[in-house]
Amino acid sequence: MTSKPEIKLSVRNLVEFILRSGDIDSQFMSNSSALEGTRIHQKIQKENKDKGYAPEVSLKYSVDYQGFNFRIEGRADGIITKDELIIVDEIKSTNRPLEIIDENYNETHWAQAKCYAFIYAVQNNILEIDVQLTYYQLETDVIKKFIKHFRQDELKDFFYNLLDQYFIWASFTRDWVVKRDLSIKALDFPFETYRSGQRQLAIATYKTIVEHKKIFIQAPTGIGKTMSTLFPAIKAIAEGHTSKLFYLTAKTIVREVAEEAFSKMKDKGLELKAVTLTAKDKICFQEERLCDPDHCKFAKGHFDRVNDALLDALNHENYFTRPIIESYACKHQICPFEFSLDLTLWSDCVICDYNYVFDPRVYLKRFFSDNTGDYTFLIDEAHNLVDRSRSMFSAELYKKPILELKKLFKDKDPGINKSLNKLNTYMISLRKLADTDQHYTQKSEPKESYPLLLAFIGESEEWLVKNEGSELHEKLLELYFNALTFMRTAEFYDERYITYVENSNGDTKLKLFCLDPSHLLSEAIKRGKAAIFFSATLSPLDYFSEILGGGTDSYKISLPSPFDTNNRQLLIADNISTKYRHREKTYLAIAKCINSVIKQKQGNYIVYFPSYKYMNDVYEVFTERYPAVYTITQSTNMNEDDREIFLNLFRYRNSDGVLGFCVLGGIFSEGVDLKHEGLIGSIIIGVGLPMICFERDIIRDYFNEKNHCGYEYSYLYPGMNKVLQAAGRVIRTETDKGVILVIDERFSEHSYLKLFPREWFPNTRVRNLSELEKGLKDFWENS
Structure with missing residues (x-):
């Protein structure tokens, strides 16, 4: 029965x-x-x-x-x-x-x-x-x-x-689950064969879900991480081991890769509902984003129409990408963002940014309020979660907005003015503490600020309720939310935090800074039952497992590259120092190295630099010396259209080739998939160390005290991760051929050599231009 x-x-x-x-x-x-x-x-x-x-x-x-x-x-x-x-x-x-x-x-x-x-x-x-x-x-x-x-x-x-x-909704769920599970059980792996390491990755993912555990996977480019994690996770749904998947990413382009994987499985007969969440500011139909019935026709009567829209969409679609969501939202005259959130309730997989699961300010409380869901988290490009989580779990306040609002409310509201005056006086006292070297730190939380902030929050709420539409409303609302975030973050404060004050750019900042996000990430993971952390550059695995809250019972695996090392040439130019104090002397030498690489074979190349200034300085020297080369540079304010134009030059301009100048750790150094002739070489300048700064130094000091690995955790590992990501742009398929040149004397030091992944061997050391050109010529002639 x-x-x-x-x-x-x-x-x-x-x-x-x-x-x-x-x-x-x-x-x-x-x-x-x-x-x-x-x-x-x-x-x-x-x-x-x-x-x-x-x-x-x-x-x-x-x-x-x-x-x-x-x-x-x-x-x-x-x-x-x-x-x-x-x-x-x-x-x-x-x-x-x-x-x-x-x-x-x-x-x-x-x-x-x-x-x-x-x-x-x-x-x-x-x-x-x-x-x-x-x-x-x-x-x-x-x-x-x-x-x-x-x-x-x-x-x-x-x-x-x-x-x-x-x-009607229960009936839909019953019928859908039967249809979905039958299709999953009949689904074969969507490719004819598994690549090297791909089956091992799929088995490890399935085992982790069944056992409700965590796993950290370093899987080099080419294994097919997205399919190798999604496929077994989907199989686990039909077997009753998990009820819903959350595919978490840091970048839009990676979410598109997940959508492509679902498209491939759909072609093989998969019936599964997946929704991609787009940020509210991006998907909103209105130029002026005011979510109220007087300003937005999609807000007016939204809840009268949204359930009909859900039934319509659910009965006709399985994959709710942004265009699909927008089309149904237009058809039913409803808010596309709120509609997408409702679709998550009826979808088997939610593709979204990390913050929908991890950020205490915006995580999806409809799923995670009681930590009882048997959900699986597939965390792509997991190396990005380290800094993202530090940001999610930190909070800061600035003095300047407090003073500006105090002046504006002097004759408007005595209660708000009084609370702001006390906050401003407090910030002045902090500014004095940081006068000596522009910084002041303490391990204890700034409890004296809490009653001041709570008083301001209370006074602001009363005014904000009664003065909707006032010209001061938006300014007060921004500070109100900042104060609220600060107080909510204070609830997490423990020995993994530090309080610091910074005087810079004519302002004073008070920050609750999360140095070690491992505990809060571990608690957030409990919102589901299993978590799969994976990346091409999750090395060292022990470091990432610790900092991302893995615990001693987590699994860890590192897989070899499936690609033939004969298809790429890795060259190490350790005769040039790119340390900050030496950079001005290297511009011409680096320009010559770049030219030596691109003249051996016509095609598309990208040079990655540790900073925009270094990039622009070398670009100026290079273009003056080699004006015939077609070049393009990354800029600091590129929007989505600009990024697409940039990438399309590599996809479609093949006659003369294009040379891109980009920054390490930027939008073009990871998550970019330029297959075949789209990119035949990466030139990486420097070891990618984050800029020496106050925050990085206090992270270093914290981990020195904790495990004597402060420099590694704060600078070395994050820097090398950027290098590995940039290098991974070159070989994307079994047939790709390309060169990787890394330039810095430190690449020959033991501390860096031990971080080289298996696929970086063998490699060739080049000490001058003639050795570089010979290594390149030999590679291309034999390819």
Whole structure:
């Protein structure tokens, strides 16, 4: 006998999905719920603890209904026993004036409380029960309550009416899962054969998912990392080992690679729904991005139309790329960004940026609020997550915006002016602490700033609610969110953080700086059940496993390149020092090296530099000496169109060849796939060390104290990673042939040689131009 399909839902998600209606409205609402919500609940619950008040009561209800096993769960804020009456209490904090809140203020608030009351009544065999809504006004601390009396049969009718409305979605899910799983089980690997290392990678990925573990994989370019992780992960869905995949990347171009992999599997018969999330600013239809019904027709009535749009899209599409999302959003006149977020609920794979899983400010709470999902995280280009996570878990405040707003609010609002004045005075005291060498650090958190920021947040919320549309609204809102982020980050502060003050560019910065993101990343990974970290340059593996929160029980594998080393020539010019103090003397020597490379074989090349200044200085010398060479340079302010124009020169200009000048670690040094004749050579100037700076130095000092590897963790490993990424642009397929020239005396030192991957052997050391030209000539003549 076939078991009934199970539908697991929270009360809140059921109610909000079925009953939502009306407009998207960006009118300011308090965003400090993370700071205030728990406090308000605990305050009310504590005040009533001696009055028969049971707080935070977990409720679960399972029922076989219309061919499904529904499992509905939730948590009532309070159950009150009073004079033989039972009252289910639902607490809502608000910035709205209580005068405008009546008992019909919000249908979903009542619906949520009524569902809790029904479950509690059934479980405790109660025929009649009261439901209470408790509204807490955050500015005034005034409470307003509404109470209604219900019979159990009334609540039952209401609850089952919600299930009836959800039936179409439950039926869709049931039918889709059957169709999806049949296609997955019938799916063969989409290529005729596995490349060398590809099967091993796929097996390791599947094993990690089944065992709910973490794995760190260094897999060189060419193995086919995207397919080798997606394919086994998809197989694991049909086997019941995971319910949803999150394919996480740092760059748009890498997300496109994942979309291509799904397209290949679709051609082989795969039925699977995948959605790609695009940043709100990029996908918004409006030039002026105001999400409210007065300024945006897509916001007006969005929730009245969005469920119809979902059904339409889900019944006709499987792969929700940006163009598909935009077309359905236009058709149904809804917000494309909010629509894409809703599509994640019904998709088997979500392709998105790291921040949707890891960033505490914006992660997808619809999935990760309770850490109970059996999700799998596929983390591509995982080397990028180190610095990204440090940024996600850090926060900073600047003095200048505080002073500017203080002046603007002097005669506008005494409360805000007073709070800003105190903050400004505090920042002045910090500026004095950093006067000696422009920096001041302390291991302890700046607790004296917290009450000042909380006071400012409270004063700002009241003004922002009442002054929507004011010319000062946007400026105050920006500082408000910065202060809120600072306070939320403070909740994570521990021995892995440092507080520092910096005086620079006429301003003073206070920063909570996350030196070691390993713990917070490890906690974030618990939002799922398995995590696959992979990159072509995840070396040393022990370093990345530690810094990305792997733990002692994580798996680690390093795979060899599948490509024939005879197809590439790796040359090491260790006769030139590119250290900062020597750079001005190297311009002509490097220009000659570049010319020696490109004159041996006509084609497309890219030269990578450690900084824009170094790149521009050498470019000037090179173009003056070799004006006939077609060149193009990377600039600091390139948008997506500019980047595409740049890359298309390599894809389509083949007659004379093109020489690109780019920066290491930039947009063209990783994630760029120029196959075949698109790129036949990379010339890498320097060892890629991050610029010596205050933050890098305090990271160094922290890890020196922790494990005596401060220089390696702060400078050496991140630098070499950039070099390896740039070198990986050349050989992209089995038939590609190309040259890699690295220029710096340090490449012959033991500390660097031991970081060379297996595919960098054999290599050839060249000490002058004649040896360089001979090595190149021999390679191209024998290729």
